[in-house]
Amino acid sequence: MFESIKRAKVSDEVAKQIKALISEGKLKPGDRLPPERELIKQFGISRPSLREALKSLGTMGFLEVKQAKRTYVKSVTSERMQGPLSLLIQTDTQKIYDLIEVRKAMEAWGAYYAAQRASEEDIERLEKILKEMKQAIEQDQPWEKEDADFHLAVAQATHNIIQIHLMSTIYDLLKESVAKIFTNHVKTKKLYQQHCRIFYAIKKHSPEKARESTLEHLGYVDSEVKTFTDHKG
Numbered sequence: 001m002f003e004s005i006k007r008a009k010v011s012d013e014v015a016k017q018i019k020a021l022i023s024e025g026k027l028k029p030g031d032r033l034p035p036e037r038e039l040i041k042q043f044g045i046s047r048p049s050l051r052e053a054l055k056s057l058g059t060m061g062f063l064e065v066k067q068a069k070r071t072y073v074k075s076v077t078s079e080r081m082q083g084p085l086s087l088l089i090q091t092d093t094q095k096i097y098d099l100i101e102v103r104k105a106m107e108a109w110g111a112y113y114a115a116q117r118a119s120e121e122d123i124e125r126l127e128k129i130l131k132e133m134k135q136a137i138e139q140d141q142p143w144e145k146e147d148a149d150f151h152l153a154v155a156q157a158t159h160n161i162i163q164i165h166l167m168s169t170i171y172d173l174l175k176e177s178v179a180k181i182f183t184n185h186v187k188t189k190k191l192y193q194q195h196c197r198i199f200y201a202i203k204k205h206s207p208e209k210a211r212e213s214t215l216e217h218l219g220y221v222d223s224e225v226k227t228f229t230d231h232k233g
Helices: 010-024 036-043 047-060 078-091 095-117 120-138 144-158 161-169 171-179 185-203 207-232
Strands: 063-065 071-073
Touching: 010 047, 036 047, 047 063, 095 144, 095 161, 095 185, 095 207, 120 144, 120 185, 144 161, 144 171, 144 185, 161 171, 185 207
Parallel strands: none
Antiparallel strands: 063 071
16 A cells, blocks of 8 residues: 655655555544554654654644554544534534535535445445344434445445545434434434445445435435424523
């Protein structure tokens, strides 16, 4: 994946290569970089040069270090948008409607192109997530992560880098917004079934059906949000 470094400013060249891979979609939000030892070997550089490059990319918002000092690709828009958006929804439940409107525009388009462009790997990823969601619901376990993972995987299947980063930005918002609303088995099972319809449309490479199934799904989410907010009010 990586090329041996030959230029004088080693850390800059390393950062340039990693940024290019992110831009091309070969490294996606949430992807974990190989361990330091492996990166040093692939680039043919010293540990200090590698760490300088990774630190620079972290400062620019391309990478973040999580548990056990593992480095992950970060959504390039998340730092500026995610916090304020989350705060808006927490302080004003009505803003969930705004989020759903945006999701209808983004995700209906995304499902349409996912149905055209999805690879076998994309299909397998979506199917695996659906199995995990079904198991979580049947065992009365938290399922919000699988729900958000599904929508992010659809975005990844578009192979549109901007779409992927935008969906990564609202990933946590998806989990936050559904957790409070879909609290019984009947409703969560319906969500799962709607996901299945979107999945099968993508698997069969039926763009219009994928778009329609996504709008149907988000229309249902919209109606449940309204029921929730009316009851709360």
